[in-house]
Amino acid sequence: xxxxxxxxxxxxxxxxxxxxxxxxxxxxxxxxxxxxxxxxxxxxxxxxxxxxxxxxxxxxxxxxxxxxxxxxxxxxxxxxxxxxxxxxxxxxxxxxxxxxxxxxxxxxxxxxxxxxxxxxxxxxxxxxxxxxxxxxxxxxxxxxxxxxxxxxxxxxxxxxxxxxxxxxxxxxxxxxxxxxxxxxxxxxxxxxxxxxxxxxxxxxxxxxxxxxxxxxxxxxxxxxxxxxxxxxxxxxxxxxxxxxxxxxxxxxxxxxxxxxxxxxxxxxxxxxxxxxxxxxxx
Numbered sequence: 001x002x003x004x005x006x007x008x009x010x011x012x013x014x015x016x017x018x019x020x021x022x023x024x025x026x027x028x029x030x031x032x033x034x035x036x037x038x039x040x041x042x043x044x045x046x047x048x049x050x051x052x053x054x055x056x057x058x059x060x061x062x063x064x065x066x067x068x069x070x071x072x073x074x075x076x077x078x079x080x081x082x083x084x085x086x087x088x089x090x091x092x093x094x095x096x097x098x099x100x101x102x103x104x105x106x107x108x109x110x111x112x113x114x115x116x117x118x119x120x121x122x123x124x125x126x127x128x129x130x131x132x133x134x135x136x137x138x139x140x141x142x143x144x145x146x147x148x149x150x151x152x153x154x155x156x157x158x159x160x161x162x163x164x165x166x167x168x169x170x171x172x173x174x175x176x177x178x179x180x181x182x183x184x185x186x187x188x189x190x191x192x193x194x195x196x197x198x199x200x201x202x203x204x205x206x207x208x209x210x211x212x213x214x215x216x217x218x219x220x221x222x223x224x225x226x227x228x229x230x231x232x233x234x235x236x237x238x239x240x241x242x243x244x245x246x247x248x249x250x251x252x253x254x255x256x257x258x259x260x261x262x263x264x265x266x267x268x269x270x271x272x273x274x275x276x277x278x279x280x281x282x
Contacts, residue, residue, distance in 0.1 A: 036207035040073060040192060042214030042237065045081075047140065047187030048153075051121070055085040056152040056182060058144070058161070064170060065150070065161040066097055066105060066141030067184055074201060075192045076130035080112060080140050081122055083151040083185035088118045090146030094125030095170045096188075097139040105139050105160050108172035118148070130191070140188045143170050156183025199223040199248075208232060216241040223248050228267045234260040245270050254279045 046069040058065065071077075080094030094112035097105045112125035125142065142148070145166035152159075159182050162175045192198040196218045202225050209232045212222065216239035226247050235243050235255040246252025250269040255261050262273035272279070 037209040037211065038204070038207040039211040039213060040198075040204070041190075042192050042198060042212065042216070042220065044190045044214070045187045046071065046190050048156075048183055048185050049187050050185065051083045052151045052153040052183060052185050054152050054154055054182075055149050056159075056180075056184060057149045058147050060163065061090075061145055061147055062163060062165045063147075063161060064095060064141060064143035064164045065159060065184065066095065066139035067159045067186055068099065068103070068137055068157055069140055069188050070137050071133050071190060072135055073192065074134055074204065075132075075190055076194065077127065077133055077138075077140075077188050078130045078191050079124050079126040079189045080142070081124050081187050081189065082118075082142050083122050084118050084120055085149040085151050087120045088144065088146050088148050090144060091116050091166065092118055092123075092125070092142050092144035092146075092148065093166075093170075094127075095141055095143050096131060097170075097174060099137045099139050103137075103158070104177055105174035108170050108174070109138075111143070111170055130194075133190075138188075141184070141186055151185040153183040155181055157181070159184055193220065197221045197223060200225065202227075205229070205231070210234070211236055212243065213237060215239050216243070220244070221246060221252070224265060224270065226250070226267055227265065229265050230262070230273075231265075232260060232262050 091114045093114050096109040098107040098109055100106040110127060110131050112127050115123055115125055143164055143166055158179045160179050162178055164171050205225055211234045213236045216237050219242045222245045224247060233245055233255055235257050237243060237257055242254055244252045244254050245263060247270060252270045253263055253272045264271050264273055
């Protein structure tokens with residue numbers, strides 16, 4: 001074998017090894033990018049969403065009751081939904097309280113608009129302005145100026161109640177700690193959306209794989225930070241509406257429902273890398 005042929009074979013072998021190293025590095029980068037997976041529910045019902053078979057009676061006018069919900073993402077509470085076993089005559093409001101380290105009601109956070117003469121079944125109490133919340137436990141319920149009857153289960157987590165004059169608003173802090181081990185049919189509606197736009201924070205964007213879920217009621221934009229990043233998005237939503245991922249001022253990508261798409265943000269625009277399921281959407 002000539003010296004020239006020997007050098008050529010050595011060069012080809014080194015080039016092949018370099019290609020293998022480059023390919024392996026690329027796979028390592030992708031592995032690292034999706035090492036952590038985040039699931040984001042655009043809209044969630046937090047609490048007890050079934051109409052339980054038993055009942056709980058307040059037993060007096062001017063009384064309030066709350067139970068725990070758990071928030072797992074930064075977002076907004078838009079309303080509180082309560083199932084009454086029978087219709088009421090009077091006014092009621094949804095109430096939101098902080099919870100202390102012992103699991104007890106603490107500071108008052110906000111109340112909803114009033115509902116007059118709630119009907120039997122589910123009643124929705126809506127906040128005048130959605131309440132910003134961070135991950136953690138909260139207490140939601142109602143306060144009323146009439147003796148109300150709610151649907152409940154025979155057992156469950158602790159429910160807190162107290163006497164509280166409706167006309168001057170819910171007390172801050174809570175008051176007397178009365179509790180029962182039951183489960184009331186009460187839940188809160190949580191949303192990541194503001195006017196159908198979800199602006200992801202840097203911490204929310206930290207992971208490499210994002211599963212977006214929820215029943216869409218309008219076209220939604222997911223606004224990501226203006227930073228260079230490679231990530232993957234699975235559009236697991238339902239409803240006949242679109243989901244676009246973009247920066248605040250740049251172009252974005254529309255992701256088809258049921259599709260998983262690799263995206264690259266260059267600090268301005270969000271571009272699809274994979275050629276199926278994602279369409280560049282200026």
